[in-house]
Amino acid sequence: MAEFIDLVLLGMLAITALRVIFLKDLFAVVMLFGIYSFLSALIFVNLDAVDVAFTEASVGAGISTVLMLGTLALTGRKEKTSNHPALLPLLVVGVTGAALIYGSLDMPPFGDPNNPAHQHVAPRYIEDSPQEIGLPNMVTSVLASYRAFDTLGETAVVFAAAIGVLSLLGLPKRDRQAIESGLKSHLVLRVVAKLIIPLTILFALYVQFHGDYGPGGGFQAGVIAAAAIILYALVLGLPMATHVVQPALLKTLAALGVLIYAGTGVANFFLGGNFLDYNMLASDPVAGQHIGIILIELGVGITVFAAMLSIFYAFAGQAERTNIQ
Amino acid sequence: MILETLSTLFLVLGAFFSFTGVIGLFKFPDFFTRVHAASVTDSIATILIIFGLILRTDFGLVAVKLLFILIFMLLTSPTASHALAKSARHGGLLTLAETRAPKKEDND
Known part of the structure; x- marks a missing residue:
């Protein structure tokens, strides 16, 4: 089935x-x-x-x-229509696709427990993580503790993406004059949005701090919180949203999240452990792991929230500027 | 046993209403009637299906979560349909009756 x-x-x-x-x-x-x-x-x-x-x-x-x-x-x-024939791209795509299909012939069978992916480090994570880390959600243990260095890289990528977009487009300025220019006429949308937005932020916090016990964590929570503010901006207008969550604050927050993440690692480093190994953060290694995971998930959440929202601000501000001209 | 039968009944009814909604989405003549078909599906089918699912849980945390999802859907999906229809109207889309009717001279 x-x-x-x-x-x-x-x-x-x-x-x-x-x-x-x-x-x-x-x-x-x-x-x-x-x-x-x-x-x-x-x-x-x-x-x-x-x-x-x-x-x-x-x-x-x-x-x-x-x-x-x-x-x-x-x-x-x-989309722009192109008139010239696309023979060379077709050839490249065809050859690449054929090579990929040929490569897939050597792949181990789907879902077989003896596959290399299930034999390498996965048994160790499954057997030892209840004693070493003690979180019910093993995915979070792997993501935030065993492979914390990878996750630090991912957070840095999100941060770098935000920096790239902001350096190309720039954030909108806070404008006190334009605050009245929201969509005042959409009564239904405004009422429902006001009902939904607090619940969305509450849900984001739940996802953030429940990530140790169930599916969730910093990435999802940051995105959901950003979505709440984006909804606010869509219904009440960008100037209103930039008044509530200021672009300058977002810049600080995006950097702060990465700082919290890396700082947690460095703190453990100075307490005598390894970088991003949280055992030294408390007297008990398992408690240390819990503190470390909550801290770095918080860092991830803050960075993702700030990066996504500032990218949205950059695009929306640019669109508003072209509308005015 | 009774619960399971009830839940099956709800789920089948929900599937039926989703199906009618899909048929309406394809068969109805213009945009507004299609939005209507889709939004009817959204409301009645979600209620039925989520009730059917709640009857299959042991009425603990999962049932509460499903109830939250139901409330969220009941709030958002009519709003989405409303926004869709309103923006279509704002963009100047006419209903089928209006396009067929002889054009009135400026009386508004």
Whole structure:
């Protein structure tokens, strides 16, 4: 049954991908990308990878769609038609695809417990993490403790992406004159948004601090919190949102998150342990691990929130400027 | 046993209403009727399916979470349909009746 569901979902994924290739209307393409992400999230759920599915749904389908729509507001929604024949690209794609399929012939069988991926470090994580770290959600133990260095890299990538976008587009200025220019007429949207936004932020906090016990963690929580403020900006206008969460504050927060993460590692370093090994943060190694994981998840959440929101601000501010001109 | 039968009934009804919504989405003639079909699906089918699922839990934390999802869906999906229809209207889209009717002279 699970395999049948997998096959149906993969088929829908392929259909969506083909539609994305052939559609010229970029707005519809962005929507299809959202559907594509949701389908992948469903596949991940079916594979029992709920943490990955959660990330895919919140980051892939949620925030990426908003950011791509922000880009479309700047570039226009029609794809340029090209007249020259695309033989060389077709050849390159064909050869690469054939090589990939040839490579997949050597892959170990799907779902076999004797696969190298399940024999390398996975048994150690599964057997020792209850004693060493003691978190019910093993994914968080692996992500935040065993492979904390990878996660530090990911956080730095998010931070770098925000820096890149901001250095290209720049953040909108806080403008006291423009605060009245919200969409005052959309009564239903305003009422519902005011109801939803606090709940969304509450949910983000739950996801942030419940990540040790269930699916969730800094990445998802940061994105959900950013989505709440983005909803605020969409309903009440960008000037209002920049008044509430100021762009200058976001710059500080984005750097602060990475600082908390790396600082937790360095603190343990000075207490006599290894970098990003949290055993020394408390007298008991397991308690130290818990403190360390909560701290670095907080750092991840803050950075992701600030980076996503400042990227949205940059796009939306640019679009508003082009509208005025 | 009774709970399971009830839950199956709810789930099948929910699936039926989703199906009618999909048919409406494809068969209805213009944008507004299609939004109507989609939003009816959103509200009634979600209520039925989530109730069906709640009956299958042991009424603990999972049921409460499902209830939260239900409340969230009931708040957001009609709002989304409303926003969709309103922005279409704002963009100047006419209903089928309006496009078919002979154009009135400026009376507004």
